[in-house]
Amino acid sequence: QSVLTQPPSVSAAPGQKVTISCSGSSSSIGSNYVSWYQQLPGTAPKLLIYDNNKRPSGIPDRFSGSKSGTSATLGITGLQTGDEADYYCGTWDYSLSAEVFGGGTKVTVL
Amino acid sequence: EVQLVESGGGLVQPGGSLRLSCAASGFTFSSYAMHWVRQAPGKGLEYVSAISNNGGSTYYADSVKGRFTISRDNSKNTLYLQMGSLRTEDMAVYYCARRRRDGSGNYYDYWGQGTLVTVSS
Numbered sequence: 001q002s003v004l005t006q007p008p009s010v011s012a013a014p015g016q017k018v019t020i021s022c023s024g025s026s027s028s029i030g031s032n033y034v035s036w037y038q039q040l041p042g043t044a045p046k047l048l049i050y051d052n053n054k055r056p057s058g059i060p061d062r063f064s065g066s067k068s069g070t071s072a073t074l075g076i077t078g079l080q081t082g083d084e085a086d087y088y089c090g091t092w093d094y095s096l097s098a099e100v101f102g103g104g105t106k107v108t109v110l
Numbered sequence: 111e112v113q114l115v116e117s118g119g120g121l122v123q124p125g126g127s128l129r130l131s132c133a134a135s136g137f138t139f140s141s142y143a144m145h146w147v148r149q150a151p152g153k154g155l156e157y158v159s160a161i162s163n164n165g166g167s168t169y170y171a172d173s174v175k176g177r178f179t180i181s182r183d184n185s186k187n188t189l190y191l192q193m194g195s196l197r198t199e200d201m202a203v204y205y206c207a208r209r210r211r212d213g214s215g216n217y218y219d220y221w222g223q224g225t226l227v228t229v230s231s
Contacts, residue, residue: 002154033215037155044205044224045147045155050217088155092216098171099145099157099216 003028004089006102012079013110020074020105022089028100032091034072036065039086039104048087049074081109112136112220114206119225126196126229132189132206132222140164140184143209145218146191148202148227156202159191160209174200193227201229 005023012018022034036049047056049065052072064075072089089102118130132144146158159180160169168180179192189206203226207218 033217035215035217037218044221045218046221047217047219050210050219051212051214056219090155090217097169099147099160101155101157104154 002103003093003096003100004091004102006087006089006105008103009106009108011108011110014079014081016079017075017077018079018107019076020087020089020107022072022074022102024070024072024091024100025093025095026070027095028070028091028093029067029072030070031094034065034067034089034091036063036072036074037088037090039088041085045088076107079107079109083107084109112208114208114220114222116204116206116222116225119204119227121228121230122196123231124196124198124229127192127194128196128227130191130193130204130206130225130227132191134187134189134206134208137208139182139187143211144182144189145207145209146180146189146204147207147218147221148200148204149224150199150202153202158204161189196227196229198229201227203227 033051037045038048039045052067053065086104093100115133145160161180177195203224205224206222208220210219
């Protein structure tokens with residue numbers, strides 16, 4: 001059971017938009033910045049969003065992040081087949097003194 | 111180019127030991143905290159352990175505390191994870207990851223390719 005809660009899967013047609021929610025607590029998301037990671041099949045995770053809404057160099061602006069209270073959201077617009085992957089949210093949890101992750105959300109492009 | 115290359119994974123019996131290594135290159139290794147994160151087959155990501163940039167502070171998930179030891183050799187640009195009293199639930203791909211702190215949040219900006227640890231009799 002993951003500390004952060006994500007939906008197991010989301011799907012949409014090419015070109016459409018999907019959003020992935022990440023719910024935490026006051027000691028996790030409520031107190032810290034959130035990052036998002038993309039894991040393509042058979043590969044290591046890759047940083048997608050940091051500090052709630054910032055994109056590393058090379059990440060297209062189709063990917064966006066936001067945070068409100070104890071929840072965060074990842075948005076993907078203009079969905080492409082290459083976006084099919086597992087997406088994880090992560091943050092530090094002060095009460096656990098550990099980095100915590102969501103269980104991951106599988107994005108399927110229909 | 112930042113590179114993190116893990117090694118040392120393999121098959122080990124329950125109760126056994128294994129030492130993982132993570133060779134870093136392309137950045138000033140001694141300037142960054144480093145973490146180990148694992149992923150059991152078909153499961154999500156799980157924080158395992160962390161070490162400060164100079165090795166003076168170490169942290170562990172409750173699930174591995176007392177069994178695993180994280181260390182680093184900044185002269186060799188290498189991170190280690192000594193794993194003992196291994197259990198079947200420790201079976202996973204182990205990733206080393208660079209911890210970045212830019213004044214706001216903390217996050218993993220680079221990950222290795224992972225090394226598989228299989229615990230089975």
